[in-house]
Amino acid sequence: MNADDLRREVAAWLAAEWDPARPAKEWLAAVVEAGWAAPRWPREWFGRGLPDELGHVVEEEFRRVGAPGTGQDRHNLYAATVLTFGGDELKRRLIGPMLRDEVSMCLLYSEPDAGSDLAAVRTRADRDGDRWVVNGQKVWTSSAATADYGMLVARTNWDVPKHRGITFFLFPMKQAGVEVRPLRQITNEAHFNEVFLTDAVVPDMHRLGDVDRGWGVLQTALAYERSVMGDRARAGRDATGMAEMGDELVALAREVGRLDDPVVRQDLARMAALRLVNGWNNQRAKAEVEQGSSSSVMSLGKLAMSRLLHESARVRTSLAGSRAMLEGPDEPVGDEANFLAFNAYFTSIGGGTDQIQRTIIGERILGLPKEPEADRDLPFSEVRRG
The missing domain is CATH 2.40.110.10 (Butyryl-CoA Dehydrogenase, subunit A, domain 2)
Known part of the structure:
Protein backbone atom coordinates (compact mmCIF):
# COMPACT_ATOMS: atom_id res chain seq x y z
CA MET A 1 0.00 0.00 0.00
CA ASN A 2 1.29 3.46 -0.85
CA ALA A 3 0.90 6.56 1.28
CA ASP A 4 -1.93 8.07 -0.78
CA ASP A 5 -4.06 4.92 -0.64
CA LEU A 6 -3.47 4.59 3.08
CA ARG A 7 -4.31 8.23 3.70
CA ARG A 8 -7.63 7.80 1.88
CA GLU A 9 -8.41 4.63 3.86
CA VAL A 10 -7.68 6.28 7.22
CA ALA A 11 -9.59 9.43 6.27
CA ALA A 12 -12.64 7.37 5.22
CA TRP A 13 -12.54 5.36 8.46
CA LEU A 14 -12.29 8.52 10.54
CA ALA A 15 -15.14 10.15 8.62
CA ALA A 16 -17.33 7.16 9.44
CA GLU A 17 -16.24 6.57 13.04
CA TRP A 18 -14.87 9.73 14.66
CA ASP A 19 -17.21 11.82 16.78
CA PRO A 20 -15.74 14.12 19.46
CA ALA A 21 -18.78 13.38 21.61
CA ARG A 22 -18.20 9.62 21.48
CA PRO A 23 -17.24 8.16 24.89
CA ALA A 24 -13.45 7.96 25.19
CA LYS A 25 -13.34 4.28 26.16
CA GLU A 26 -15.65 3.30 23.32
CA TRP A 27 -13.62 5.30 20.82
CA LEU A 28 -10.30 3.85 21.96
CA ALA A 29 -11.68 0.32 21.72
CA ALA A 30 -12.72 1.00 18.12
CA VAL A 31 -9.28 2.38 17.25
CA VAL A 32 -7.59 -0.70 18.73
CA GLU A 33 -9.98 -3.09 16.97
CA ALA A 34 -9.32 -1.41 13.62
CA GLY A 35 -5.54 -1.73 14.04
CA TRP A 36 -4.91 2.02 14.08
CA ALA A 37 -3.72 2.23 17.71
CA ALA A 38 -0.38 0.58 16.92
CA PRO A 39 -0.23 0.52 13.11
CA ARG A 40 3.43 -0.56 12.93
CA TRP A 41 2.83 -3.71 14.99
CA PRO A 42 1.88 -7.11 13.52
CA ARG A 43 -1.83 -7.75 12.94
CA GLU A 44 -1.85 -10.48 15.58
CA TRP A 45 -0.96 -7.81 18.14
CA PHE A 46 -3.60 -5.24 17.16
CA GLY A 47 -1.53 -3.58 14.45
CA ARG A 48 -1.44 -3.27 10.68
CA GLY A 49 2.14 -4.32 9.99
CA LEU A 50 2.95 -0.95 8.42
CA PRO A 51 6.47 0.43 7.98
CA ASP A 52 7.40 3.45 10.06
CA GLU A 53 6.82 6.02 7.32
CA LEU A 54 3.25 4.79 6.78
CA GLY A 55 2.67 4.77 10.52
CA HIS A 56 3.31 8.52 10.42
CA VAL A 57 0.66 8.86 7.70
CA VAL A 58 -1.90 7.30 10.07
CA GLU A 59 -0.87 9.68 12.85
CA GLU A 60 -1.12 12.68 10.52
CA GLU A 61 -4.70 11.82 9.58
CA PHE A 62 -5.72 11.37 13.20
CA ARG A 63 -4.14 14.72 14.07
CA ARG A 64 -5.93 16.37 11.15
CA VAL A 65 -9.33 15.67 12.70
CA GLY A 66 -8.17 15.91 16.33
CA ALA A 67 -8.80 12.23 17.07
CA PRO A 68 -6.73 10.50 19.80
CA GLY A 69 -5.65 6.87 20.12
CA THR A 70 -3.05 6.19 17.44
CA GLY A 71 0.76 6.15 17.73
CA GLN A 72 0.77 3.82 20.72
CA ASP A 73 3.44 1.68 19.07
CA ARG A 74 5.73 4.65 19.79
CA HIS A 75 4.22 6.09 22.97
CA ASN A 76 2.73 3.29 25.04
CA LEU A 77 5.90 2.24 26.81
CA TYR A 78 4.11 -0.45 28.85
CA ALA A 79 2.51 -2.25 25.92
CA ALA A 80 5.64 -1.84 23.79
CA THR A 81 7.86 -3.37 26.48
CA VAL A 82 5.47 -6.29 27.02
CA LEU A 83 5.27 -6.88 23.26
CA THR A 84 9.06 -6.94 22.96
CA PHE A 85 9.91 -9.09 25.98
CA GLY A 86 6.76 -10.82 27.24
CA GLY A 87 5.64 -14.38 26.62
CA ASP A 88 2.70 -15.03 24.30
CA GLU A 89 0.26 -15.78 27.13
CA LEU A 90 1.08 -12.52 28.89
CA LYS A 91 0.84 -10.58 25.62
CA ARG A 92 -2.54 -12.11 24.77
CA ARG A 93 -3.88 -11.20 28.20
CA LEU A 94 -2.56 -7.65 28.58
CA ILE A 95 -1.57 -5.89 25.35
CA GLY A 96 -5.18 -5.29 24.30
CA PRO A 97 -6.22 -3.86 27.68
CA MET A 98 -3.07 -1.72 27.77
CA LEU A 99 -3.85 -0.23 24.36
CA ARG A 100 -7.49 0.35 25.38
CA ASP A 101 -6.35 2.07 28.60
CA GLU A 102 -8.12 -0.51 30.72
CA VAL A 103 -5.02 -1.20 32.83
CA SER A 104 -3.38 1.33 35.16
CA VAL A 211 16.41 -14.18 34.45
CA ASP A 212 19.32 -11.88 35.44
CA ARG A 213 19.10 -10.10 32.06
CA GLY A 214 16.72 -7.36 33.08
CA TRP A 215 19.18 -4.53 32.54
CA GLY A 216 18.71 -4.74 28.77
CA VAL A 217 14.92 -4.78 29.18
CA LEU A 218 15.16 -1.70 31.39
CA GLN A 219 17.24 0.18 28.81
CA THR A 220 14.61 -0.44 26.15
CA ALA A 221 11.78 0.63 28.49
CA LEU A 222 13.70 3.80 29.41
CA ALA A 223 14.24 4.57 25.72
CA TYR A 224 10.48 4.41 25.14
CA GLU A 225 9.90 6.67 28.14
CA ARG A 226 12.46 9.24 26.99
CA SER A 227 10.95 9.20 23.51
CA VAL A 228 7.53 10.00 24.96
CA MET A 229 8.90 12.82 27.13
CA GLY A 230 10.96 14.24 24.27
CA ASP A 231 7.92 14.26 21.98
CA ARG A 232 5.93 16.13 24.61
CA ALA A 233 8.66 18.73 24.82
CA ARG A 234 8.54 19.15 21.05
CA ALA A 235 4.78 19.65 21.31
CA GLY A 236 5.38 22.26 23.99
CA ARG A 237 3.99 20.46 27.04
CA ASP A 238 5.53 19.12 30.21
CA ALA A 239 5.19 15.60 31.57
CA THR A 240 1.77 16.34 33.07
CA GLY A 241 0.41 18.32 30.12
CA MET A 242 0.13 21.47 32.25
CA ALA A 243 2.74 23.87 30.90
CA GLU A 244 1.79 25.47 27.60
CA MET A 245 4.72 27.08 25.85
CA GLY A 246 5.26 28.99 22.64
CA ASP A 247 2.03 30.76 21.74
CA GLU A 248 1.00 31.19 25.38
CA LEU A 249 4.28 32.92 26.26
CA VAL A 250 3.93 35.17 23.22
CA ALA A 251 0.42 36.08 24.41
CA LEU A 252 1.73 36.82 27.91
CA ALA A 253 4.53 39.00 26.50
CA ARG A 254 1.94 40.92 24.50
CA GLU A 255 -0.32 41.24 27.56
CA VAL A 256 2.42 42.79 29.70
CA GLY A 257 3.60 45.05 26.87
CA ARG A 258 7.00 43.42 26.33
CA LEU A 259 6.57 41.67 22.98
CA ASP A 260 8.82 44.28 21.33
CA ASP A 261 11.50 43.88 24.00
CA PRO A 262 14.57 42.45 22.16
CA VAL A 263 15.61 40.37 25.18
CA VAL A 264 12.16 38.79 25.43
CA ARG A 265 12.07 38.13 21.68
CA GLN A 266 15.49 36.48 21.93
CA ASP A 267 14.21 34.25 24.78
CA LEU A 268 11.17 33.22 22.75
CA ALA A 269 13.30 32.55 19.68
CA ARG A 270 15.71 30.44 21.75
CA MET A 271 12.83 28.29 22.97
CA ALA A 272 11.47 27.89 19.45
CA ALA A 273 14.93 26.82 18.25
CA LEU A 274 15.26 24.28 21.07
CA ARG A 275 11.90 22.76 20.19
CA LEU A 276 12.79 22.56 16.51
CA VAL A 277 16.19 20.94 17.11
CA ASN A 278 14.62 18.53 19.59
CA GLY A 279 12.15 17.51 16.89
CA TRP A 280 15.02 16.70 14.56
CA ASN A 281 16.77 14.65 17.24
CA ASN A 282 13.56 12.73 17.93
CA GLN A 283 13.32 11.87 14.24
CA ARG A 284 16.97 10.83 14.23
CA ALA A 285 16.47 8.60 17.27
CA LYS A 286 13.38 6.93 15.87
CA ALA A 287 15.21 6.21 12.63
CA GLU A 288 17.83 4.33 14.66
CA VAL A 289 15.44 2.38 16.86
CA GLU A 290 14.22 -1.03 15.80
CA GLN A 291 11.78 -3.05 17.86
CA GLY A 292 13.62 -4.45 20.88
CA SER A 293 16.55 -2.04 20.72
CA SER A 294 17.25 1.36 22.23
CA SER A 295 18.86 4.61 21.11
CA SER A 296 21.10 6.88 23.16
CA VAL A 297 19.82 9.82 21.10
CA MET A 298 16.60 9.56 23.13
CA SER A 299 18.56 11.17 25.97
CA LEU A 300 18.90 14.33 23.89
CA GLY A 301 15.12 14.59 23.72
CA LYS A 302 14.70 13.96 27.41
CA LEU A 303 17.33 16.57 28.30
CA ALA A 304 15.80 19.03 25.84
CA MET A 305 12.41 18.62 27.49
CA SER A 306 13.89 19.50 30.87
CA ARG A 307 15.69 22.51 29.41
CA LEU A 308 12.53 23.73 27.69
CA LEU A 309 10.46 23.55 30.86
CA HIS A 310 13.06 25.40 32.93
CA GLU A 311 13.42 28.01 30.19
CA SER A 312 9.64 28.39 29.96
CA ALA A 313 9.40 28.94 33.72
CA ARG A 314 12.28 31.44 33.66
CA VAL A 315 10.77 33.47 30.81
CA ARG A 316 7.32 33.41 32.40
CA THR A 317 8.78 34.60 35.72
CA SER A 318 10.62 37.42 33.95
CA LEU A 319 7.45 38.50 32.14
CA ALA A 320 5.44 38.38 35.35
CA GLY A 321 7.89 40.74 37.04
CA SER A 322 6.99 41.58 40.64
CA ARG A 323 3.76 39.58 40.27
CA ALA A 324 5.92 36.45 40.33
CA MET A 325 6.36 37.03 44.07
CA LEU A 326 2.65 36.33 44.56
CA GLU A 327 0.59 33.18 44.27
CA GLY A 328 -2.96 31.98 44.71
CA PRO A 329 -6.20 32.37 42.73
CA ASP A 330 -6.20 36.15 43.09
CA GLU A 331 -2.91 36.41 41.16
CA PRO A 332 -3.08 33.80 38.34
CA VAL A 333 -0.04 35.10 36.44
CA GLY A 334 2.24 34.90 39.47
CA ASP A 335 0.66 31.65 40.63
CA GLU A 336 1.34 29.97 37.29
CA ALA A 337 4.91 31.30 37.17
CA ASN A 338 5.63 29.92 40.63
CA PHE A 339 4.05 26.57 39.94
CA LEU A 340 5.95 26.06 36.69
CA ALA A 341 9.26 27.14 38.23
CA PHE A 342 8.89 24.51 40.96
CA ASN A 343 7.34 21.84 38.72
CA ALA A 344 10.13 22.04 36.13
CA TYR A 345 12.29 20.00 38.51
CA PHE A 346 9.82 17.14 38.11
CA THR A 347 11.20 16.46 34.64
CA SER A 348 14.81 17.07 35.66
CA ILE A 349 14.44 13.95 37.81
CA GLY A 350 11.71 11.73 36.33
CA GLY A 351 12.71 9.32 33.57
CA GLY A 352 16.40 9.69 34.45
CA THR A 353 17.99 12.83 35.87
CA ASP A 354 19.49 15.55 33.70
CA GLN A 355 22.92 14.50 34.96
CA ILE A 356 22.35 10.91 33.82
CA GLN A 357 21.24 12.10 30.38
CA ARG A 358 24.40 14.20 30.05
CA THR A 359 26.53 11.20 31.00
CA ILE A 360 24.78 9.05 28.37
CA ILE A 361 25.19 11.74 25.73
CA GLY A 362 28.86 12.27 26.60
CA GLU A 363 29.81 8.60 26.63
CA ARG A 364 27.58 7.05 23.97
CA ILE A 365 27.09 9.87 21.49
CA LEU A 366 30.16 12.10 21.86
CA GLY A 367 32.51 9.21 22.65
CA LEU A 368 34.00 10.80 25.78
CA PRO A 369 35.78 8.58 28.33
CA LYS A 370 33.47 6.70 30.66
CA GLU A 371 33.09 7.72 34.27
CA PRO A 372 35.13 5.46 36.58
CA GLU A 373 33.08 2.70 38.25
CA ALA A 374 35.14 0.92 40.86
CA ASP A 375 32.35 -1.52 41.66
CA ARG A 376 31.25 -2.34 38.11
CA ASP A 377 32.93 -5.76 37.95
CA LEU A 378 32.55 -6.74 41.59
CA PRO A 379 29.93 -9.28 42.69
CA PHE A 380 27.08 -7.15 44.00
CA SER A 381 27.24 -8.84 47.39
CA GLU A 382 30.74 -7.32 47.83
CA VAL A 383 29.78 -3.76 46.86
CA ARG A 384 30.16 -1.32 49.73
CA ARG A 385 27.14 0.63 50.91
CA GLY A 386 27.24 4.22 52.11
Missing part, protein backbone atom coordinates in the same frame (compact mmCIF):
# COMPACT_ATOMS: atom_id res chain seq x y z
CA MET A 105 0.43 1.15 35.34
CA CYS A 106 3.40 2.50 37.29
CA LEU A 107 7.20 2.20 37.21
CA LEU A 108 8.93 0.47 40.13
CA TYR A 109 12.51 1.47 39.32
CA SER A 110 14.12 3.96 41.73
CA GLU A 111 15.07 3.15 45.31
CA PRO A 112 16.42 5.29 48.18
CA ASP A 113 19.96 4.10 47.35
CA ALA A 114 19.43 3.48 43.64
CA GLY A 115 18.12 6.57 41.90
CA SER A 116 20.73 7.83 39.46
CA ASP A 117 22.41 4.40 39.53
CA LEU A 118 19.50 2.04 38.85
CA ALA A 119 21.88 -0.90 38.57
CA ALA A 120 22.36 -0.65 42.35
CA VAL A 121 18.80 -1.80 43.16
CA ARG A 122 18.52 -3.89 46.34
CA THR A 123 14.87 -4.88 46.16
CA ARG A 124 15.20 -8.65 45.92
CA ALA A 125 13.14 -11.28 44.13
CA ASP A 126 13.67 -14.88 45.28
CA ARG A 127 12.34 -17.72 43.18
CA ASP A 128 9.75 -20.02 44.73
CA GLY A 129 8.66 -22.54 42.11
CA ASP A 130 6.68 -20.79 39.38
CA ARG A 131 6.59 -17.49 41.26
CA TRP A 132 8.96 -14.94 42.80
CA VAL A 133 8.78 -13.47 46.31
CA VAL A 134 9.69 -9.78 46.39
CA ASN A 135 10.98 -7.69 49.31
CA GLY A 136 12.28 -4.14 49.25
CA GLN A 137 11.39 -0.48 48.77
CA LYS A 138 10.79 1.74 45.74
CA VAL A 139 10.46 5.52 45.69
CA TRP A 140 9.33 8.36 43.38
CA THR A 141 6.66 6.07 41.92
CA SER A 142 3.90 7.94 40.10
CA SER A 143 0.37 6.45 40.13
CA ALA A 144 1.34 3.68 42.55
CA ALA A 145 -1.84 4.07 44.62
CA THR A 146 -4.12 3.31 41.65
CA ALA A 147 -1.93 1.05 39.50
CA ASP A 148 -2.92 -2.49 38.58
CA TYR A 149 0.63 -3.41 37.58
CA GLY A 150 4.11 -1.98 37.99
CA MET A 151 7.20 -2.49 35.86
CA LEU A 152 9.61 -3.82 38.48
CA VAL A 153 13.38 -4.21 38.44
CA ALA A 154 14.64 -6.47 41.23
CA ARG A 155 17.88 -8.15 42.25
CA THR A 156 17.78 -11.89 41.53
CA ASN A 157 21.50 -12.71 41.68
CA TRP A 158 23.84 -11.18 44.27
CA ASP A 159 26.97 -13.07 43.21
CA VAL A 160 27.54 -11.36 39.84
CA PRO A 161 28.31 -7.70 38.98
CA LYS A 162 25.40 -5.36 39.51
CA HIS A 163 24.23 -5.02 35.89
CA ARG A 164 24.08 -8.81 35.42
CA GLY A 165 21.93 -9.83 38.37
CA ILE A 166 18.71 -7.87 37.70
CA THR A 167 15.42 -9.29 36.41
CA PHE A 168 12.49 -7.31 35.02
CA PHE A 169 8.89 -8.14 35.99
CA LEU A 170 5.36 -6.97 35.34
CA PHE A 171 4.36 -6.84 38.98
CA PRO A 172 0.71 -7.10 40.24
CA MET A 173 0.11 -4.15 42.59
CA LYS A 174 -3.27 -5.17 44.05
CA GLN A 175 -2.08 -7.67 46.64
CA ALA A 176 -1.16 -8.06 50.28
CA GLY A 177 2.42 -7.05 50.94
CA VAL A 178 2.24 -3.83 48.90
CA GLU A 179 2.09 -0.59 50.91
CA VAL A 180 1.94 2.78 49.14
CA ARG A 181 2.74 6.06 50.93
CA PRO A 182 2.35 9.42 49.12
CA LEU A 183 5.20 11.95 49.01
CA ARG A 184 4.27 15.64 49.30
CA GLN A 185 5.97 17.88 46.70
CA ILE A 186 7.03 21.51 46.88
CA THR A 187 4.00 22.35 44.67
CA ASN A 188 1.77 20.85 47.42
CA GLU A 189 0.86 17.95 45.13
CA ALA A 190 1.54 14.27 45.72
CA HIS A 191 2.20 12.68 42.33
CA PHE A 192 4.95 10.45 43.73
CA ASN A 193 4.89 7.64 46.27
CA GLU A 194 7.04 5.32 48.31
CA VAL A 195 6.21 1.66 47.76
CA PHE A 196 7.10 -0.97 50.37
CA LEU A 197 7.12 -4.61 49.25
CA THR A 198 6.95 -7.32 51.92
CA ASP A 199 6.77 -10.94 50.75
CA ALA A 200 4.79 -9.79 47.71
CA VAL A 201 4.44 -12.26 44.86
CA VAL A 202 4.86 -12.07 41.08
CA PRO A 203 4.26 -15.10 38.80
CA ASP A 204 7.18 -16.20 36.65
CA MET A 205 4.97 -15.78 33.57
CA HIS A 206 5.05 -12.04 34.36
CA ARG A 207 8.82 -11.96 33.87
CA LEU A 208 9.93 -9.83 30.90
CA GLY A 209 13.11 -11.17 29.35
CA ASP A 210 15.50 -13.73 30.79
